[in-house]
Structure formats: structure tokens, C-alpha cells
Amino acid sequence: MDKPGIPRPTLSRLPLYHRFLAQVSEAGRAVVSSEEMGRALNLPAAQIRKDLSCLAEFGRPGVGYEVAELLANLEEFLGLANDKEAVVVGAGRLGQALASYPGFAAYGLRIVALFDVDPAKIGLEVAERPVFALEKLADLVGRLHIQMGIITVPAAAAQAVADAMVAAGITVIWNFAPARVGVPAGIWLESEDLASHLATLSYHIKRRGRKA
Amino acid sequence: MDKPGIPRPTLSRLPLYHRFLAQVSEAGRAVVSSEEMGRALNLPAAQIRKDLSCLAEFGRPGVGYEVAELLANLEEFLGLANDKEAVVVGAGRLGQALASYPGFAAYGLRIVALFDVDPAKIGLEVAERPVFALEKLADLVGRLHIQMGIITVPAAAAQAVADAMVAAGITVIWNFAPARVGVPAGIWLESEDLASHLATLSYHIKRRGRKA
DNA sequence: TAGATTGTTAATCGATTAACAATC
DNA sequence: TAGATTGTTAATCGATTAACAATC
Numbered sequence: 254m255d256k257p258g259i260p261r262p263t264l265s266r267l268p269l270y271h272r273f274l275a276q277v278s279e280a281g282r283a284v285v286s287s288e289e290m291g292r293a294l295n296l297p298a299a300q301i302r303k304d305l306s307c308l309a310e311f312g313r314p315g316v317g318y319e320v321a322e323l324l325a326n327l328e329e330f331l332g333l334a335n336d337k338e339a340v341v342v343g344a345g346r347l348g349q350a351l352a353s354y355p356g357f358a359a360y361g362l363r364i365v366a367l368f369d370v371d372p373a374k375i376g377l378e379v380a381e382r383p384v385f386a387l388e389k390l391a392d393l394v395g396r397l398h399i400q401m402g403i404i405t406v407p408a409a410a411a412q413a414v415a416d417a418m419v420a421a422g423i424t425v426i427w428n429f430a431p432a433r434v435g436v437p438a439g440i441w442l443e444s445e446d447l448a449s450h451l452a453t454l455s456y457h458i459k460r461r462g463r464k465a
Numbered sequence: 466m467d468k469p470g471i472p473r474p475t476l477s478r479l480p481l482y483h484r485f486l487a488q489v490s491e492a493g494r495a496v497v498s499s500e501e502m503g504r505a506l507n508l509p510a511a512q513i514r515k516d517l518s519c520l521a522e523f524g525r526p527g528v529g530y531e532v533a534e535l536l537a538n539l540e541e542f543l544g545l546a547n548d549k550e551a552v553v554v555g556a557g558r559l560g561q562a563l564a565s566y567p568g569f570a571a572y573g574l575r576i577v578a579l580f581d582v583d584p585a586k587i588g589l590e591v592a593e594r595p596v597f598a599l600e601k602l603a604d605l606v607g608r609l610h611i612q613m614g615i616i617t618v619p620a621a622a623a624q625a626v627a628d629a630m631v632a633a634g635i636t637v638i639w640n641f642a643p644a645r646v647g648v649p650a651g652i653w654l655e656s657e658d659l660a661s662h663l664a665t666l667s668y669h670i671k672r673r674g675r676k677a
Numbered sequence: 678t679a680g681a682t683t684g685t686t687a688a689t690c691g692a693t694t695a696a697c698a699a700t701c
Numbered sequence: 702t703a704g705a706t707t708g709t710t711a712a713t714c715g716a717t718t719a720a721c722a723a724t725c
Contacts, residue, residue, distance in 0.1 A: 510706095514706090514707065515708085517708095518709075525706080526708080527707070528705080528707085
């Protein structure tokens with residue numbers, strides 16, 4: 254269930270194309286070539302053509318891609334127009350920042366509630382979303398058929414939260430905790446893992462040597 | 466200057482090994498095998514051995530890896546023990562969340578100041594760090610030899626901020642803005658791009674079909 | 678038509694995995 | 702020694718890139 258046919262690297266580039274096309278569309282352009290997209294996104298034109306051919310054949314040889322058509326198809330393919338509802342578990346600073354971020358709406362994502370175990374946080378409102386006790390997770394997820402769970406708890410609690418999400422019926426998890434979490438087959442997990450990225454950056458700072 | 470010899474996928478896994486070894490060390494274990502690490506991290510043992518052999522030869526055939534030694538070497542290799550100083554540009558919710566996150570200290574990262582263009586934010590304190598006017602960026606970065614810049618501004622401002630960071634002498638940039646930014650050769654850029662990950666998650670929600 | 682650009686095939690590249698001799 | 706596990710070589714896999722016939 255994990256191999257959908259579309260290669261992961263390709264899938265991860267589609268949002269870039271979508272974003273670029275939205276800008277180009279905004280600017281009133283009707284047609285773009287893979288060459289031009291490549292220059293703007295710093296990717297080889299051949300890769301872009303290959304990626305786009307995973308969806309369908311859109312382009313017209315000798316002309317390029319029709320912006321509106323390609324944009325609409327990417328939006329459809331990625332499911333961006335569909336309404337998606339998510340809960341955030343962990344109402345700390347990061348959880349609050351995500352719950353308050355207005356940009357998610359453009360992707361069809363609505364965060365409907367936060368959960369926490371801290372009695373001081375339960376009952377609060379964050380950007381007009383309620384903060385509930387973690388025990389209420391299964392009930393709310395089940396009643397509202399929530400599809401996505403966002404984990405913003407400390408590392409030590411991450412696995413237990415993921416397990417609770419899966420048990421509640423969530424099938425897509427976005428994990429921000431600095432911990433490796435395991436999920437059963439059939440559950441899609443994407444981890445941000447800032448700590449790992451930070452370690453990578455640390456390596457590159459070391460390689461640069463100290464400026465001075 | 467971008468190809469250091471170590472493959473990017475390998476580099477991105479090293480922090481996982483480091484984290485696992487820190488846990489194992491905490492638990493008092495003296496030796497681990499690649500097999501055991503692989504089970505814990507859900508990676509093939511052969512891949513772990515290959516990755517680790519990029520650093521040096523640590524393991525003892527028939528025995529395994531000495532936890533303390535490997536941990537120390539990873540820490541050294543990734544430069545985690547070195548002090549690193551960063552500035553955050555964009556003192557919104559995400560910028561504040563990052564500036565307040567206590568976990569970065571374990572990676573040697575200290576955020577020394579935030580910057581913003583909003584007069585209402587300039588002069589505030591976030592987790593005991595000052596918020597300065599963006600114009601002051603070059604001065605502070607130059608005087609303190611800041612190595613890392615963290616971008617948490619809206620997409621439209623990201624490129625200008627990156628340019629200002631580079632001009633100020635920053636060589637490693639961690640970008641959280643949902644925009645592709647370009648940097649000159651010699652500058653290391655790592656982008657979180659939550660929006661792209663969200664688009665990927667959206668695709669998988671669509672594929673699951675609505676639960677109901 | 679001539680010029681441009683696609684979609685796709687084939688060649689290249691690099692990473693993952695399996696297997697095993699070397700070593701403790 | 703016998704059993705275990707490494708480091709590395711070779712085989713496999715999959716993605717990127719280059720080239721080009723097909724098409725507008």
C-alpha cells in the first residue's frame with residue numbers, strides 16, 4: 254500500500270511545480286515550458302517533463318504546458334482542493350504555531366482541535382480551536398472522521414501518541430517530535446525531524462570552519 | 466564545495482544513529498551490533514555498517530560497536546559539541562517557537578537574537594532573546610561571527626532575507642519559509658518546506674479515500 | 678515549412694542490498 | 702576452536718540525465 258506507482262522523489266517535487274505554476278498563473282501567463290520551469294526551480298528540464306508525465310500527457314510539443322490546465326491537474330492529483338481535517342496532539346509552542354498558521358488553509362487543511370495532557374492547557378483556546386484532554390482523542394477523531402494527526406509532543410511521548418492516533422482511526426500522521434516512530438502498514442507517516450536536519454547543518458558549519 | 470565525500474542519504478541517517486546510541490548509552494549498554502541498531506531504527510544492518518564505515522572503522526568483528534566510542538565519534542563528526550550561534554529572522558509564531566525550543570541546546574545551537582521588520586515586535590524579548598530591526602542584521606552577524614541564519618518570514622520575503630544573510634557573512638541557512646530560495650555556491654541551505662510535505666500528505670489522504 | 682518543445686527511450690549515475698572473507 | 706559480526710566487494714535496484722523521434 255506504500256508504493257503507489259509514483260516515485261517518492263517525483264511526488265516530493267510536484268508541490269514545487271504546483272507552487273511555481275500558481276505564481277505564474279497569478280502573473281497572467283498562459284503557457285510555460287519545462288525549460289523555463291527548470292530555470293526557475295533549479296531543476297533539469299528533462300526531470301520536470303519526466304515527473305509531469307507521471308500524471309498524464311499535458312504538454313504540447315513545440316508549445317509547452319498550458320498553465321491553467323497543469324495547475325488544475327496538479328491540484329487534483331495532490332488532492333489540495335479536498336477538505337482535510339487534522340488534530341494536533343501537543344499544545345506547546347510548536348503545536349500552537351502550527352494550529353495558528355493561516356497558510357494551511359490554502360492546502361485545504363483545517364486543524365479542528367488540539368490535545369494535551371497538561372491540565373493547565375486543557376480548556377484553553379488556540380486560534381479559536383479548543384484544547385482537549387488527550388483521553389478525548391479517540392472520541393473526537395471517530396465522530397468527525399479526522400484523517401490526519403499532527404504530533405508535537407516531546408520525543409518520549411511520540412510513540413504512544415502515534416499508537417493512540419492509529420487506534421482512533423487516523424491514517425496519515427505528520428510527526429514533528431524528534432523521535433523515530435513506528436506505524437503499522439497502511440498508515441502514512443511523514444516526519445519533520447528538525448533535530449536531524451539540525452545535526453546535518455551542524456556538520457556543514459563544522460566543515461566551513463569558523464568564520465573569523 | 467557541496468560534495469564532501471559523504472553521500473547525502475548517509476549524512477541524513479547519522480543523526481538517527483547518534484540519537485539511538487545516546488539512548489543506548491543512557492541505558493548503560495557498552496556494545497551494540499549493526500543488527501540491533503537496524504531493528505530499532507528499521508533500517509537494514511548492512512546499510513548501517515556501510516554508513517558508519519564512512520567515518521572510520523570502529524566496530525570489532527564478532528563483537529559489535531563500542532557504544533561510547535561510536536557515540537563520541539558521531540558527535541565529533543557532526544560537530545554537535547561545537548558551539549554554534551544562530552539568528553532567527555521573522556519573529557512570528559514559528560520564529561518564536563524555534564527561539565524558545567530548549568532542545569536545540571543539546572545540539573550546541575544557541576539562538577542569540579531575532580529580527581523582524583514589524584515595529585510592534587522590535588524591542589520585544591522572546592525567551593530572553595532580543596528582537597531587533599532587520600537593518601541591524603549585518604552589524605550583529607558581523608560582530609558576533611554568527612554562522613547560521615534561520616528564516617521564518619512569509620514566502621514573499623524569504624529570498625531577500627536569504628540575500629541579506631549571505632551578504633552579512635552567514636554560510637549556513639535553515640529556511641522554514643514556504644518558498645524556494647537560491648543561494649550562491651559555498652552557502653549551505655537546508656529547507657524545511659512544510660507546505661511541500663503537507664501537499665505530499667494531502668496526496669496520501671486522497672489515496673486512502675475518505676474514512677466514513 | 679522551420680523552429681520549438683514534448684514524451685520517452687536508453688545510458689548514466691549513485692545508492693541499497695546481499696554475500697562473504699577477514700577478524701575477534 | 703566455534704560462533705558472531707564486521708568492513709567491503711559485487712550485484713541489484715531505482716532515479717537522473719541525455720538524446721531524439723514525434724508533434725505542434
